[in-house]
Amino acid sequence: MAGETAAQPGAAPETVLAVGSIAFDSIRTPRGAAERVLGGSATYFSLAASHFAPVRIVGVVGEDYTAEHEAVFAGRPICTRGVERAPGKCFFWAGEYEDDPNNRRTLATELNVFASFEPKLPADYRQSRVLFLGNIDPALQCRVRDECAAARLVGGDTMNFWIANKSEEVKQFLARLDLLMINDGEARQLAGEHNLHLAARRILGFGPRAVVIKRGEHGATLYVRDGDLMRYFAIGGYPLEDVCDPTGAGDSFAGGVMGYLASQGNGCERDWHEHLRQAVVYGSVLGSFACERFGIERLRTLTSEEVHRRYREFVRFAHFAAA
Amino acid sequence: MAGETAAQPGAAPETVLAVGSIAFDSIRTPRGAAERVLGGSATYFSLAASHFAPVRIVGVVGEDYTAEHEAVFAGRPICTRGVERAPGKCFFWAGEYEDDPNNRRTLATELNVFASFEPKLPADYRQSRVLFLGNIDPALQCRVRDECAAARLVGGDTMNFWIANKSEEVKQFLARLDLLMINDGEARQLAGEHNLHLAARRILGFGPRAVVIKRGEHGATLYVRDGDLMRYFAIGGYPLEDVCDPTGAGDSFAGGVMGYLASQGNGCERDWHEHLRQAVVYGSVLGSFACERFGIERLRTLTSEEVHRRYREFVRFAHFAAA
Numbered sequence: 001m002a003g004e005t006a007a008q009p010g011a012a013p014e015t016v017l018a019v020g021s022i023a024f025d026s027i028r029t030p031r032g033a034a035e036r037v038l039g040g041s042a043t044y045f046s047l048a049a050s051h052f053a054p055v056r057i058v059g060v061v062g063e064d065y066t067a068e069h070e071a072v073f074a075g076r077p078i079c080t081r082g083v084e085r086a087p088g089k090c091f092f093w094a095g096e097y098e099d100d101p102n103n104r105r106t107l108a109t110e111l112n113v114f115a116s117f118e119p120k121l122p123a124d125y126r127q128s129r130v131l132f133l134g135n136i137d138p139a140l141q142c143r144v145r146d147e148c149a150a151a152r153l154v155g156g157d158t159m160n161f162w163i164a165n166k167s168e169e170v171k172q173f174l175a176r177l178d179l180l181m182i183n184d185g186e187a188r189q190l191a192g193e194h195n196l197h198l199a200a201r202r203i204l205g206f207g208p209r210a211v212v213i214k215r216g217e218h219g220a221t222l223y224v225r226d227g228d229l230m231r232y233f234a235i236g237g238y239p240l241e242d243v244c245d246p247t248g249a250g251d252s253f254a255g256g257v258m259g260y261l262a263s264q265g266n267g268c269e270r271d272w273h274e275h276l277r278q279a280v281v282y283g284s285v286l287g288s289f290a291c292e293r294f295g296i297e298r299l300r301t302l303t304s305e306e307v308h309r310r311y312r313e314f315v316r317f318a319h320f321a322a323a
Numbered sequence: 324m325a326g327e328t329a330a331q332p333g334a335a336p337e338t339v340l341a342v343g344s345i346a347f348d349s350i351r352t353p354r355g356a357a358e359r360v361l362g363g364s365a366t367y368f369s370l371a372a373s374h375f376a377p378v379r380i381v382g383v384v385g386e387d388y389t390a391e392h393e394a395v396f397a398g399r400p401i402c403t404r405g406v407e408r409a410p411g412k413c414f415f416w417a418g419e420y421e422d423d424p425n426n427r428r429t430l431a432t433e434l435n436v437f438a439s440f441e442p443k444l445p446a447d448y449r450q451s452r453v454l455f456l457g458n459i460d461p462a463l464q465c466r467v468r469d470e471c472a473a474a475r476l477v478g479g480d481t482m483n484f485w486i487a488n489k490s491e492e493v494k495q496f497l498a499r500l501d502l503l504m505i506n507d508g509e510a511r512q513l514a515g516e517h518n519l520h521l522a523a524r525r526i527l528g529f530g531p532r533a534v535v536i537k538r539g540e541h542g543a544t545l546y547v548r549d550g551d552l553m554r555y556f557a558i559g560g561y562p563l564e565d566v567c568d569p570t571g572a573g574d575s576f577a578g579g580v581m582g583y584l585a586s587q588g589n590g591c592e593r594d595w596h597e598h599l600r601q602a603v604v605y606g607s608v609l610g611s612f613a614c615e616r617f618g619i620e621r622l623r624t625l626t627s628e629e630v631h632r633r634y635r636e637f638v639r640f641a642h643f644a645a646a
Contacts, residue, residue, distance in 0.1 A: 099517040100517060194422040194423060195563075195564060195565075195566065196540065197562040197563065197564045198564045201564070215541055217519065218538055218541035218542070219541070219542070219557065219559060221559060221562075232562045232640050233640060233641075233642075233643070234542065234558075234559020234560065234562075234640050234641065235557075235559065235641075235643070236542060236544060236557020236558065236559060237557065239520040239544075239555045239557075240518075240520065241518060241520045241521045241524070242518075243518065274643075274644060277642070277643040277644070278643055278644055280643075281643055312645075315643075315645045317555050317556060317557050318556075318557065318558075318641050318643070319556075319600070320556070320558070320597075320600040320601055320603075320604055320638075320641070321597060321600070321601055322635075322638045
C-alpha cells in the first residue's frame, strides 16, 4: 500500500497513528444522495490530519476495497501498511439526515469485516508518539494504547453505544487518555449531567488532561485541566450556508486537532493550552470543509492553502476589542 | 416615580428608551422556585442596560405594583415616568424549566393590564435617539418607532406568537429596525429556513442592518449587512456551571447590547460592526449574570466592576493565536 511521504516544512512534526474504521456509506441528505462512497472514521481523520503531519492508519477492509479507494490515501502523506485486508466486505453504513443535521437516522449497519477487527500494528508503528484512537471497542482502544509505550500524546473518541454498554472499559480508556473529543450528547451521557461545563469537569475527573465538546453548527468548546482549575475556550461554528453532508465532520475535526498538535512536535507540551486552542480552530476548519460535499469529496480536493485561509477567517470571526 | 440620574463617566452616552413588559413571574426550575417575583422584558432590559447608559422605560403596571417594586428601578439610572399605572393587576406569567433550559413550559399567562397596553411616551421621551422595542404587538412597535422621529439607533425583539399571527406587521417593523435580536428558534421561524446563516441573510433582507441570533448556552452570533456582503461574528457561551433560572436572560442580553451601544454615543456609527461585536459580548455578560439567581435577584446586586471583569473573562475564553 502507499508509502509514507515526507513531513511538512517548518517544525519537525510527529507522525500520527490513527486507529478506526474504513467503510462504505450510503447517505441521504436534503441536498441529495451518495451510494456506497468511501468513508469511515479513519478515512476522514487521516485526510484531515494529513494537512499537518504524516499519518499512519490501522484498520481493516474487505474485498470490495479496490485500488481506486486506495488511491485516495496514496495521494496524501498517509501510510496504509497498517490496513489489513480480510475476506468479506467492508463495514457498511446507510443513513439519512433531516434539515437539522443533528437528526440522523441510521437505515443500515453491516459490520462485515469490522465485526472481528483486532488492530494489528506493524512494529515501527508502535514507536508512534502521537496516537488517535477512534471510536472502536474501548477494550481495543486500551490494548492499542498499551502497545504504544512511546506515545506522549493520545487522543480519542467514543460513542453512545460504548458509553451505554461498556462504561467500565470506557472509563479505563479515559484514564489513559490525554485528549477526549466527543459531541455534546455523548458528553452529557458520559457524565450523567446535562450542563456541559459540569459534564466536562466530571469527564476531566475520569482522567484526560483535556476534553473538546463538539457542538455541531454551534462550534466547539475546550476544557483543560490546570491543577484544580479548569480552563475554558470557545469557538463558534463556521457560517456554512450549505451543509451538503455532515457525515465525517466530527472525524475530520479530530483529524485537524491531532494533525495540528502533531505538527508542533515536542513544542506543544510548552503552552499546551495555547496549542490546543489553535488545534480546536483547525479542527473546526476541517470539520466545516467536510460538510461541503458528499462523503470525502471536499477533503480529497482540499489544499493546505485553503485550510490556512479558513483559519484566518476564524480569526476574523472571533475577534473583538479587549476593552 | 424615580428620576433620571446622571450619565456614566467617560464618553457622552445616549439615553436608551425601552418599551416592554413589567410583570410578575412564578418560576420553577430544577434549582428551586420563586413566586410572583418582579420580572418582564423591560425590567430585565433596563437593569442590564443601566450599567452603561441611562434608561427610560415605557410600560404599564397594575395595582399590585408597589413602592417596593419601584425601588428596584430607583436604585439605578432608570427613569420610570413612562410607566403607566392602570386599574387591575400586572401581567403575570408562570412557567417551569427542565434540565435543558431551552425546554420551558408555560403554566399560566394572565395579560391583565398588559392586554390593553398602549405605550404613552412623555414628550421628552420622544427625543430619545436610542430605542429598544421589546417583544410587544408589532403594530405598537411601529407606532412607537414613528413617534420617535429623532431615533438614530433602533433595536427590537419579537417572538413566535407575532411571527405566526402578525407576520405582515412584523415585516413592517423589521423594515424600520437597525438591529434585531432573537433566539435561534425564532430566527428559523421568521426566515422559514433551518440553516441559521441563511436565515440571518433572509432576515437582513427584510430590512435591519444587523441581526443577533441568541443561541442560549451555545453563545450568540452577529450578522451585519455590508453592501451585498454579510459580515459574521460568533462568541461562545459563558461557562455557567449553575444555571439557576434562565428567565430574562434574553432581555438582559438585549439590555447589555443596547446599553453598550448607547454608551458610545455618536461614536458607534463609525466602526459600527466593531462596536456591535463588543456590544454582543456585553450582552452575553449580562445574559449570563441573569441566569445565576432567580428572577432579577442577581441583576439587582450586580456591579459595573463585575460586568467589566466578566467581559475580560470573555476576552480570555475567545482568544487564540492568529497563526
